[in-house]
Amino acid sequence: MSRFLIGRLGASLVSLFGASLVAFLILRLSPGDPARLFLGPFAGREAVDALRVELGLDGSLASQYLLYIANFLRGDWGFSYSTGQPVATLIARRFPATLELGLFAFLLAFVAAVALALVAAYRRGPTDAGARAVSFFAMGVPPFWFGLVLLLVFFEALGWLPGPDGRLSLRTIPPPAVTGFVTVDALLAGDGAAFRDALAHLILPGVTLALMPFSFLFRLLRANLIDIAREPFITVARSRGLTRWWAFVRHALPNAFLPTLTASGLLFGQLLAGSVLVERVFVWPGVGALVTDGVLKQDFSVVQAFILLSAVIYVLCNLAVDLIAGLIDPRVAGAAR
Structure with a gap:
C-alpha cells in the first residue's frame, strides 16, 4: 500500500508541475506587458519598470516561475488588473x-x-x-445550448422555475453567511422561503451541468x-x-x-x-x-490562478479516489506495483 501511495503522489506532483507551467506561461507569453496592463496605457515608463521589478518580471523565466510557485503556495495569487483586488480574495x-x-x-x-x-x-x-x-x-x-433551451421552456414559456438571476431572487433576503452554501445557510437560519428559492435556482444550471x-x-x-x-x-x-x-x-x-x-x-x-x-x-x-x-478583459492573473487551482482540485480528487479504491479493493493497489 505504501508503494501504491508513493506512486500516486508522484503522478499527482508531475501533473501539478505541468499545470503550473501552463498557468505560468499563459501570462508570460501572451501579448502585452502585465505591468502595463495593470497601470494602464497612460502610465509613465518609470512607473511601469518599477512595477515590473516589484512583480518580479525583470528576472529570468526560471526565477519568475519559482517566485510564482512560492507566491501561490503562500496564497498570494496576484492582483486582478480589472478590479485591483487580490485574485485570492476574488476566488x-x-x-x-x-x-x-x-x-x-x-x-x-x-x-x-x-x-x-x-x-x-x-x-x-x-x-x-x-x-x-x-x-x-x-x-x-x-451544455450551454441545453441550458438556453431549459431557460426558454421552464422559465420563459412555462414560468415554473426562476431565470438567470443568480443564486436567489431579488425579493428574497439572503440568509446569514455561515458555510457559503445558500441552501445550507438557509436551513441553518430556519428560513424555508430562502431555501426553496435557492433550491429552485439550482435546478436548471444543476441539470445542465x-x-x-x-x-x-x-x-x-x-x-x-x-x-x-x-x-x-x-x-x-x-x-x-x-x-x-x-x-x-x-x-x-x-x-x-x-x-x-x-x-x-x-x-x-x-x-x-x-x-x-x-x-x-x-x-x-x-x-x-x-x-x-x-x-x-485580458486579466490573465485571474485566468492563470484558475488554471492552477483547477488542476489542484482535479489532482486531489483523483488522488482521493485512488486511495479509497485501494482501501476498498486491495487488488487495485497490488496491480499498481
Missing part, C-alpha cells in the same frame, strides 16, 4: 457558489445514473434502448452490471432464493461500483473546473463568471 468570495452548484449537479448525475443503470441492465430491451438513447443525447448535446457526468457514469455502470450479471456468484445468489432484482441490487451493484467510484471523483473535479460556460448562461456568481470576465 474565495466566488468559489462557494461554484462548489454548491458542482455538488448539486454531481448528486443529480450520480443518483440518476445509478437508478437508470440498474433499470436498464435489469430490463434489457425497449427500456434499455430508451435509457441508452437518453445517455447518448446527454453526452452529445452542448449534470448532463455529461450522468451519461458517462450511466454507460460505465450499465456495462459493468451486465458483465457481472453473467458471473457464477449471481447464479448462486439466485439459487439461495433471492429474486433477480435483489441479486442485482445486493450483489451485482456493489461489485460493479468500484470503477464507477473511480470515475466519480474525476468527474467531480471536472465539474468544478468546467462549469465556466454554464455559469455564464445562468448568470451564476461563481468562479466561472470571474474567469470569463478575465479572458475578455
Whole structure:
C-alpha cells in the first residue's frame, strides 16, 4: 500500500508541475506587458519598470516561475488588473457558489445514473434502448445550448422555475453567511422561503451541468452490471432464493461500483473546473463568471490562478479516489506495483 501511495503522489506532483507551467506561461507569453496592463496605457515608463521589478518580471523565466510557485503556495495569487483586488480574495468570495452548484449537479448525475443503470441492465430491451438513447443525447448535446433551451421552456414559456438571476431572487433576503452554501445557510437560519428559492435556482444550471457526468457514469455502470450479471456468484445468489432484482441490487451493484467510484471523483473535479460556460448562461456568481470576465478583459492573473487551482482540485480528487479504491479493493493497489 505504501508503494501504491508513493506512486500516486508522484503522478499527482508531475501533473501539478505541468499545470503550473501552463498557468505560468499563459501570462508570460501572451501579448502585452502585465505591468502595463495593470497601470494602464497612460502610465509613465518609470512607473511601469518599477512595477515590473516589484512583480518580479525583470528576472529570468526560471526565477519568475519559482517566485510564482512560492507566491501561490503562500496564497498570494496576484492582483486582478480589472478590479485591483487580490485574485485570492476574488476566488474565495466566488468559489462557494461554484462548489454548491458542482455538488448539486454531481448528486443529480450520480443518483440518476445509478437508478437508470440498474433499470436498464435489469430490463434489457425497449427500456434499455430508451435509457441508452437518453445517455447518448446527454453526452452529445452542448451544455450551454441545453441550458438556453431549459431557460426558454421552464422559465420563459412555462414560468415554473426562476431565470438567470443568480443564486436567489431579488425579493428574497439572503440568509446569514455561515458555510457559503445558500441552501445550507438557509436551513441553518430556519428560513424555508430562502431555501426553496435557492433550491429552485439550482435546478436548471444543476441539470445542465449534470448532463455529461450522468451519461458517462450511466454507460460505465450499465456495462459493468451486465458483465457481472453473467458471473457464477449471481447464479448462486439466485439459487439461495433471492429474486433477480435483489441479486442485482445486493450483489451485482456493489461489485460493479468500484470503477464507477473511480470515475466519480474525476468527474467531480471536472465539474468544478468546467462549469465556466454554464455559469455564464445562468448568470451564476461563481468562479466561472470571474474567469470569463478575465479572458475578455485580458486579466490573465485571474485566468492563470484558475488554471492552477483547477488542476489542484482535479489532482486531489483523483488522488482521493485512488486511495479509497485501494482501501476498498486491495487488488487495485497490488496491480499498481
